[in-house]
Amino acid sequence: MSLANAFTMVFVSLGALAFFASWVGLLRFPDALSRLHALSKADNLGLGLVVVGLLPQASWPFGVLKLVALWLVSVLIGGATGQMLAGVIHANAGQISDDRETRPDTGAKSAARANPETAS
């Protein structure tokens, strides 16, 4: 196994680990803002690690530049939409009482999403 392939395997695996960690955070974190934080980490760190890992496999120069550009755009959009979502959550916090049930304090995401519908 060549050095480049080993490098790719290590970094892509690390990226996958970061994605997995943020997925756990998305399921387990208590409130919406923390979950958003976990999700932003996946975009930035996980994708960044995967992109770094794939760099030795990409063609020079355009393949490499495209991968880096992809990561930069993803960071920009992930950061901006995260800010917007957080703004909406902040604005709604405490204002609408029944909104609470869309983001309950504990429990898995799927169960939390399904509950308000099936209960009614």
Added chain:
Amino acid sequence: MPGLPLPDPRWADVPLALASLGLALWLTLTRRDRAAVIGFTGYGLLVGLVWVRLGSVDVALTEAALGGGLMGLLLLIAVRRLGDGTALSPPPALLTRLLVGLLCLAVTLGLAAVVLGLPSPAPSLVEAVAQHQALTELGNPVAAVLIAFRAVDTLLESVVLALAVIVLWSFGADRAWGLRPRALDIGPPSSALLLLGRLLPPVGLIVGVHLFWTGADHPGGPFQGGAVLAAMAALVWLTRLGEPPPVDDWLTRLGIVVGPLLFLVIGLSGVVVADAFLGYPEAFTKPLILLIETAKTLSIAVALALLVAGPPELPGSMSTGQPATTESRVTG
């Protein structure tokens, strides 16, 4: 990587299939309009990934750009008009639910019967396309089919987009005729959105034009490129860095029709100079295709952007807020 015991790559499809089915089920069950629309946008991206796994990157790009992106934006605007999106919509009557369920079941069973009943190997025109693809000088067989072998379908599609804009505009109030569309004018943008509106359009312009240009030999094409360009226009309008043009702006109208018109004119001239309607003379096939595709990209971008921008409206009609929430919910 040789020598490594890698698992069958098809295992990667299992989570994808589960996610699509799970999300589809949740989308059907949820009664929160805004959450459903956001979920639907994500669903478009999932379906895009499914198309990638099926090897149809062209379809995947279209699904992600149109089904995921622009469609999601349209639906979000619709939800905003119907209400604040936080209240539950009333449950439909039992009979309605039963009828809808039966209808969906019939569609699913029908599709399953058609797909499962295909003879094996399935009838395919792949060989015919591969045989004649060289005539078009296009490297992407999808592009060859769209612009040459089945050009009449593509022509009709581009005409449909222009018609859709006309229909949308006709929903505007009489007094608003000649004014600007205002569906995207939803108040001052947040600072994050403003940053996005300033940084993203230059990148999106390059990506959109690249998607169109590369469509000759690789996945991409006028629809995918045009959708990205339209999204950039919508972003600029959403952030109030620019305004959609008034509906009586002749340059805008020209932009809508130039693609279908050029396509039609070149197609008609094919009756004289080539041997058939929509036939290209052999010496000029590639230049003519390039010309049509360029005009088509422009028209698709303009039409899609205007479809998102909505019908012409009087100033202030959007910002006055949320008309008749309960009534529109019941009827919609």
